[in-house]
Amino acid sequence: MNPKLFSTDVIDCVILFLLVLFAFGYQTVRNQERVDAQFELAASLFGAKDKSAGAEKSISSVKDFFTVFKGIIDAYYHIPAAATGTFMHYTYGVGNFTPLVPVVEITFHDRPQNSLAKVPLVFSFDVQASDVLGPFISPQSYYYQNGFCGDEVTSRLRYILCQTSSTLDVFDNVDKVKLSFQLYSMRRSDDGRVRPAEWDIEVMFGMGGYGPVITMTTSFSSIEERFPQRFPVMMSCAVAPLVLLSFLFRMDRISQLVTYVKVVLTTWRRSRWYGRLRPDNSGLRGQSFLLLGVFSDIVALAFSITSLVIQFTPKVSGTTEHALTVLLGFAAFMRSTQLISVLKLSPSLCVVVDGFVTASDQLFMYVVAVFPILLGYSVCGFIVYGSYQSYFKTVPYSIVTLICAAFGDNLIDTFVDMDRGAYVVQVLFTRIFFGSFLAFFICNVLNVAYSIIQDSYNQAIRMHGATSSGTTGANGSGTRLTEELREILGKLRG
Structure with missing residues (x-):
């Protein structure tokens, strides 16, 4: 040893x-x-009920958007009482305990006169508790203070924001709305120490496309004050x-x-x-x-x-x-x-080590031979089905889906979801794609596995021939070993 x-x-x-x-x-x-603190924030601010689901929402109307937006602002101002003092507001300084107001960032698309290109315009406003929906319902005063309405009206957006117009006209020109604010937490851990942390919360409302008018997504990031333990x-x-x-x-x-x-x-x-x-x-x-x-x-x-x-x-x-x-x-x-x-x-367990060594030596060969085909099918699946099929919405999702399909996991459901195309060409392509993947990929995997076995067999023959040369008994055992290995390979071929 x-x-x-x-x-x-x-x-x-x-x-x-x-x-x-x-x-x-x-x-x-x-x-x-940290996860518990984030879930507590999501539950208090957005009404999240499941740690894995997050706080994403699909909002189907402008009226519902106002309800959700106002509910988030109200929850922000009431969270110290709702969270039993765990989360607190940042204030403006010593002697002024007024909470810092959230900031809303509204991105519009503007098209100036004699121009075909849309120009994004971004405006930021403080969201006061007394006027939560002001930038959306009565935008004139906000944009006059911003200086946007001081010039000559040269675009449709200036006319909408600077003149009396409906709320729907304002939302027709909105690309996205981002609401951001900060909270300070004082959480006591199991060891009795208080752990202060700063939480940055961003709520993004994206507008566009069909179906839901607005899609809400949330983002949490924390910075914790640390002391050595x-x-x-x-x-x-x-x-x-x-x-x-x-x-x-x-x-x-x-x-x-x-x-x-x-x-x-x-x-x-x-x-x-x-x-x-x-x-x-x-x-x-x-x-x-x-x-x-x-x-x-x-x-x-x-x-x-x-x-x-x-x-x-x-x-x-x-x-x-x-x-x-x-x-x-x-x-x-x-x-x-x-x-x-x-x-x-342990001498009796050395065969396990030898098997691991052989497998690790052949792993690179296996990956090089199999992965390009899997990657090609995954990219193809993402391009064709990614826009409407959740299993192929990204290339990594496609890789996982196809690996599961190759092993027979969720095979029928995957094919049924892929087969819901509205065009005959897509339906036919789905059958070709799915059938050729199962046949070609699995056949390639088996061929690569067979090549690895054949390569290991040849190497074992060379090693055995080198160690048993010069002894008759060893030669006889080598012949028996050769016949046994050939029989195994014959069964694999059959």
Whole structure:
């Protein structure tokens, strides 16, 4: 048993334990507190009832828009009482405890005289509690104060906003409305400490298209005042030296990794002129564990450094916290996968390690051969069905949908939704698209899998021939092994 390899495995186990302890003892708790605060805001301001649904709404009339807009403003001014003092208003300064008013930003499209192009015009107004709907119902005074109505009336928009006109005429020229405001929260955590945070809320009302007149979307962002805490600082300081120690134990194998990369590059260059080549690199097998170990060390070290920096940063945004969470999850995942190498300590479980090494060595070949076809079908599905089918509304959604369809998950519902076209050409294309994907993609996957098995079979024959040369008994067992492998491949072909 190699002492360095054994020490590396022990260090990997300790690092994984520290990462899991950090995740369950600190990070997931912090994330849950932030999500709960955001849901409480969404429930108080927009009436959201489900954490996963958000606060998006489809508003079908201008009258309903006024009701929703006024309800949000009223909720903003009453939220300190509704949220039992958890959320508070920012004020104008010492001695003036008047809450800061929300700001509404209205974007119009204007078409000046003798011009065919529409020019976007943006106006910002403070939303007073006494006149919430003023910029929409009686816009003349607002736009005169803005200076928009002082010049000669040279466009239809100036006439509408500066003269007496109906509310519908105003909304006919609106592109979007953005309402923004800030709140200050003082939340007491489970450890008894008060965590102050600043919340920036934006509500976007988009106008255009058919169906609902207005679509409301919301956006939350938070900046939390941070002070160092003992537990995360200790965990981060413990992870960093262990990662460096693990990396030092792998230094003697870095030269093997460099050699492996050189062999791969040489093979790739030669294959451009001599076709498909595969050198005998059996002495370099298992380098996937070294690659995995190096990458897991890099990710764990990046997490440790980022966590320490965040702990000593006075103000931390929610985006930074989310990035740290992703780093933590990725580091724990890679470190857990690295534990497969511990199975090498048991001779009876070495076959599991060999299987993992073989699979990781062939993974790149599988992805290169399969992914282009999947990407092509996904882009095609997004172009054809993305405008009316939720399963294909983006390219990533298309990839997930097609992968699920290839495995038979939700197959009938996906096809029925795709088949709801209004034109015969689209209906026919749906059948061709769906049928060819199932046939071509699955056939390609099977062919690639068969090629990988054939390649592994050839390599096993070469390795066995090299180890059993010169012994009659070994040759006999090699013949039996060859016959067994050929029988397996024959069954796969059949």
